[in-house]
Amino acid sequence: MRNMEIKKALRLYFVMGTPNSGSQDPLAIVEAALRGGITCFQLREKGSNALEGDALLGFAKKCQALCRLYRVPFIINDDVDLALAINADGVHVGQDDEQADSVRQRIGPDKWLGVSTHNAQEVQLAQSIGADYVGLGPIYPTSTKLDASAVVGTTLVKEIHTAFPDMPIVAIGGITLATTGSIIQAGADGVAVVSAIASAKDPQYAANDLSKTIHSLLE
Numbered sequence: 626m627r628n629m630e631i632k633k634a635l636r637l638y639f640v641m642g643t644p645n646s647g648s649q650d651p652l653a654i655v656e657a658a659l660r661g662g663i664t665c666f667q668l669r670e671k672g673s674n675a676l677e678g679d680a681l682l683g684f685a686k687k688c689q690a691l692c693r694l695y696r697v698p699f700i701i702n703d704d705v706d707l708a709l710a711i712n713a714d715g716v717h718v719g720q721d722d723e724q725a726d727s728v729r730q731r732i733g734p735d736k737w738l739g740v741s742t743h744n745a746q747e748v749q750l751a752q753s754i755g756a757d758y759v760g761l762g763p764i765y766p767t768s769t770k771l772d773a774s775a776v777v778g779t780t781l782v783k784e785i786h787t788a789f790p791d792m793p794i795v796a797i798g799g800i801t802l803a804t805t806g807s808i809i810q811a812g813a814d815g816v817a818v819v820s821a822i823a824s825a826k827d828p829q830y831a832a833n834d835l836s837k838t839i840h841s842l843l844e
């Protein structure tokens with residue numbers, strides 16, 4: 626059943642773009658994260674000196690090839706054209722991006738559609754347009770997304786999970802190994818992280834620690 630497949634994929638959801646890789650080789654970080662056991666990868670190419678055009682297309686294809694090797698879903702953030710061009714497994718859009726319902730028209734029923742949400746009203750809207758999952762956050766303060774909205778905390782995770790028991794929920798924003806357990810226990814199906822893996826001195830090890838913690842809490 627698709628819903629269960631998606632909930633499992635959300636367990637350890639790595640989100641990254643080349644600007645998040647510091648001085649490291651971004652593709653090496655993606656591969657290390659895959660080796661460490663991430664369950665989903667999202668290419669979120671945003672911010673200063675983000676790749677564009679052919680450079681972005683080439684990098685996206687390399688990430689997609691790695692994800693295929695590790696049998697991990699490959700999601701593109703915001704850029705629906707890119708997602709369609711390379712036949713990504715899905716797209717993730719924010720509240721301010723192309724209206725999620727027109728995205729669903731463009732990508733069709735089989736690709737995954739994720740929507741960023743910050744409150745119950747936005748989750749309700751996402752559900753009504755057929756989102757496959759919601760990203761909920763920022764749970765904690767984050768310096769990765771410069772225009773993040775107000776911190777919501779794990780209380781909202783519990784609230785949304787209770788109000789929308791079937792909606793797959795991935796929490797995002799300032800999440801670390803230390804806070805992952807309480808987020809899962811609040812009812813999230815998984816955690817989405819950028820810096821906890823991308824900025825780790827050993828991204829594979831960081832991903833593996835997160836994976837072990839999450840899988841110790843979920844059957």
Ligand SMILES: Cc1ncsc1CCOP(=O)(O)O
Pocket residue numbers: 640762763766767768769770773797798799800817818819820821
């Ligand atoms: C993309 C996004 N959306 C809400 S917070 C965030 C960034 C999360 O980055 P980090 O895991 O480093 O706090």
Ligand SMILES: C=C1C=NC(C)=NC1=N
Pocket residue numbers: 638640667669702717719739740741742759760761795797817
């Ligand atoms: C903003 C976001 C929220 N949630 C997820 C999963 N990805 C994002 N880019």
Ligand SMILES: [Mg+2]
Pocket residue numbers: 702703717718719720722
């Ligand atoms: Mg966006």
